[in-house]
Amino acid sequence: MLIPPPLSLYVHLPWCVRKCPYCDFNSHEGKGALPFAGYVDALIRDLDQDLPLVWGRSIHSVFFGGGTPSLFPPEQIDRFLQTASSRLRFAPNLEITLETNPGTAEHGRFDKYREAGVNRISFGIQSFDDGCLKRLGRIHDSAEAERAVKLAQDAGFDNFNLDLMYALPGQDLAMAEYDLQRAFALQPTHISHYQLTLEPNTMFFARPPKGLPDDDSAWDMQEHCQALLADAGYAQYEVSAYARPGRQCAHNLNYWRFGDYLGIGAGAHGKLTLGAEQDILRRWKTKHPTVYLAEAGSRESLGGDERIAPERRPFEFMLNALRLNEGFALVDFETWTGLARDLIAGPLDHARARGWLTVVGDRAVPTELGRRFANDVMELFLER
Ligand SMILES: C[S@@+](CC[C@H](N)C(=O)[O-])C[C@H]1O[C@@H](n2cnc3c(N)ncnc32)[C@H](O)[C@@H]1O
Numbered sequence: 001m002l003i004p005p006p007l008s009l010y011v012h013l014p015w016c017v018r019k020c021p022y023c024d025f026n027s028h029e030g031k032g033a034l035p036f037a038g039y040v041d042a043l044i045r046d047l048d049q050d051l052p053l054v055w056g057r058s059i060h061s062v063f064f065g066g067g068t069p070s071l072f073p074p075e076q077i078d079r080f081l082q083t084a085s086s087r088l089r090f091a092p093n094l095e096i097t098l099e100t101n102p103g104t105a106e107h108g109r110f111d112k113y114r115e116a117g118v119n120r121i122s123f124g125i126q127s128f129d130d131g132c133l134k135r136l137g138r139i140h141d142s143a144e145a146e147r148a149v150k151l152a153q154d155a156g157f158d159n160f161n162l163d164l165m166y167a168l169p170g171q172d173l174a175m176a177e178y179d180l181q182r183a184f185a186l187q188p189t190h191i192s193h194y195q196l197t198l199e200p201n202t203m204f205f206a207r208p209p210k211g212l213p214d215d216d217s218a219w220d221m222q223e224h225c226q227a228l229l230a231d232a233g234y235a236q237y238e239v240s241a242y243a244r245p246g247r248q249c250a251h252n253l254n255y256w257r258f259g260d261y262l263g264i265g266a267g268a269h270g271k272l273t274l275g276a277e278q279d280i281l282r283r284w285k286t287k288h289p290t291v292y293l294a295e296a297g298s299r300e301s302l303g304g305d306e307r308i309a310p311e312r313r314p315f316e317f318m319l320n321a322l323r324l325n326e327g328f329a330l331v332d333f334e335t336w337t338g339l340a341r342d343l344i345a346g347p348l349d350h351a352r353a354r355g356w357l358t359v360v361g362d363r364a365v366p367t368e369l370g371r372r373f374a375n376d377v378m379e380l381f382l383e384r
């Protein structure tokens with residue numbers, strides 16, 4: 001029996017001041033005056049179209065991602081949240097995150113985001129080294145990044161994440177450590193620590209920057225930084241996510257636990273369990289902001305949809321669950337995929353024999369080795 005898991009709301013805001021050369025997100029350099037109000041109107045039409053898929057269910061977290069959501073005036077974020085909370089049931093004390101580029105932080109804005117209901121900020125810091133920031137094409141320097149974080153703290157945001165990247169062009173181990181020390185000084189509740197990857201369809205992929213650390217150096221940076229994060233009280237709970245106790249990102253945890261999410265906005269993806277039909281639906285919206293603005297709320301705005309067939313569900317579940325240090329409960333596998341645990345007994349045994357997983361009681365937990373070879377472990381669960 002397939003039972004719907006907790007439901008989150010993802011809202012994609014697609015514009016940035018400038019496109020970063022490493023970024024393959026659906027983000028577009030905003031030229032001239034951006035149609036913020038028109039885009040929020042489109043979001044509301046989009047939401048209204050999706051509502052019948054989630055009647056009666058509560059929303060457990062909201063995430064404004066991008067792009068650069070902090071380009072949007074607080075009044076528009078407020079209007080969207082007011083409308084969404086009148087259409088959907090918001091759970092008490094739900095986490096509402098807004099991604100912020102420090103180069104867009106303005107005095108007074110954070111108070112208003114807070115008044116609108118935002119209670120968590122995620123800053124795209126990347127590095128505190130001005131040379132690295134320049135090579136990454138960022139629009140801010142390290143002083144501006146610190147200023148932005150302090151503005152948010154002054155406005156009362158005590159729950160915030162800093163995104164950092166490592167294995168940057170021209171970076172060595174000491175520089176990676178320096179970035180973390182500067183981050184710790186700001187007392188974030190959460191740090192996301194990503195290895196820079198060269199993604200197809202980016203400028204860096206077409207022309208890799210000079211001075212990229214080799215694989216061994218990148219691995220040393222990861223191991224060293226993991227230890228520093230642990231010493232500073234940030235427990236790793238996912239491949240790239242570290243948090244102070246009780247401060248894991250509820251929204252991302254829901255993705256990794258194979259939760260459901262509504263995806264609203266240009267190019268946004270959603271995953272929804274349809275209880276009555278005993279099926280799982282993925283659907284996504286048209287990608288380009290201009291087309292989205294014109295079509296949101298109509299059939300044409302759907303980029304596509306597909307059902308996750310039962311044979312594919314074990315792999316899709318593991319793709320997320322095996323990223324988590326906590327692993328997963330077998331009973332959650334059963335209720336959220338609608339499949340019996342016997343179906344994955346073979347691959348689980350195989351992974352156990354290789355030292356990739358331990359199964360204690362009802363929980364399967366990846367070992368350190370399993371997390372290192374996560375792709376191999378996931379492959380075991382592919383349909384044959
Ligand atoms: C959508 S962006 C977040 C906020 C905002 N757009 C910004 O960049 O300031 C999400 C995060 O993903 C990370 N990221 C983006 N591209 C990446 C890449 N190619 N490799 C590793 N991390 C990447 C960055 O740390 C970035 O802050």
Ligand code: SF4
Binds near residue numbers: 015018023027101124
């Ligand atoms: S600001 Fe963020 S979303 Fe925008 S291009 Fe840069 S990394 Fe991508």
